[in-house]
Amino acid sequence: MSKISWTDIQSKRLKELNADPKTMSTLFDTNEQRNHSYQTLERKLVKLEKSRLNEFLTNQLQPKIYKLECRLTKILNQQGFSRVTNPTIISKTQLARMTIDRQHPLFDKVFWINARQCLRPMLAPNLYRVMYELARLGKKPIRFFEIGPCFRKESDTSQHNNEFTMLNLVEMGLPRENRHQRLMELGQLIADAAGLKDYAFEKKSSAVYGDTIDIVCGDDKLEIASGAMGPHPLDHAWRIIDTWVGLGFGLERMVMIAEGSESIGKWGKSLAYLDGIRLNF
Ligand code: ATP
Numbered sequence: 001m002s003k004i005s006w007t008d009i010q011s012k013r014l015k016e017l018n019a020d021p022k023t024m025s026t027l028f029d030t031n032e033q034r035n036h037s038y039q040t041l042e043r044k045l046v047k048l049e050k051s052r053l054n055e056f057l058t059n060q061l062q063p064k065i066y067k068l069e070c071r072l073t074k075i076l077n078q079q080g081f082s083r084v085t086n087p088t089i090i091s092k093t094q095l096a097r098m099t100i101d102r103q104h105p106l107f108d109k110v111f112w113i114n115a116r117q118c119l120r121p122m123l124a125p126n127l128y129r130v131m132y133e134l135a136r137l138g139k140k141p142i143r144f145f146e147i148g149p150c151f152r153k154e155s156d157t158s159q160h161n162n163e164f165t166m167l168n169l170v171e172m173g174l175p176r177e178n179r180h181q182r183l184m185e186l187g188q189l190i191a192d193a194a195g196l197k198d199y200a201f202e203k204k205s206s207a208v209y210g211d212t213i214d215i216v217c218g219d220d221k222l223e224i225a226s227g228a229m230g231p232h233p234l235d236h237a238w239r240i241i242d243t244w245v246g247l248g249f250g251l252e253r254m255v256m257i258a259e260g261s262e263s264i265g266k267w268g269k270s271l272a273y274l275d276g277i278r279l280n281f
């Protein structure tokens, strides 16, 4: 029975060049056979990547993640959600108000730029402030969203980037009994627009975060979004008294899944990849 697999270096290179899972798990009888197959395959894949790059530069012209961002903006606008843009740099006080202090698992992932300020690991602290301002000024229901970069020091590289793009939407002032239904409706709207097929909702309850709903995808149930609703244990600190639902999605995760890819690094901000295409041919 064949039992010789690709070497680590070959395997890494083939993954970079977008070899499919079947190719990745091919086994050989001898090293010579394997090395010969590798050379032929590498040449073929490089050619394929070059034609994908050419297609990107002449026809596609925009990365898939940017196209997704535009598509989602349009769909949310049509549903009455306004887009907001908040600062990427936030304060330690804002984090503390989200209960992200030394004891919190997210705290160690925060990129500090000085003793008082960090790069936002999530959009929620700014959005809570927007909720407060709009609740005072606007009439209900209030609907808005932000799409923008978030930063976390992560160690798992196939599903996490240190810099990634979050979509966070919020609807305030809806009837309490409609919140679950509305979260699912909005989740479905975004997941469908991103071209995801095999996704499911997972309800959870926790003392700190109240009722939450995650959206997970595929057999390995990779999380693409987390949803929450208010009244919520954190609302008091932000002076929020209205009902609300909110969902946060990772755009790179959605593109990765929609493209049938297993590594998120290709789809984020990168100098090594352009729209999923490895540049070092
Ligand atoms: P995970 O458990 O997968 O690390 P999380 O629960 O910590 O995710 P949330 O804080 O709920 O993530 O953020 C909302 C969404 O943002 C996630 O569902 C995911 O799609 C995306 N996301 C979070 N962290 C990252 C990251 N480091 N890189 C890419 N996307 C991310």
Ligand code: MG
Binding pocket: 214, 223, 225, 226
């Ligand atoms: Mg989550």
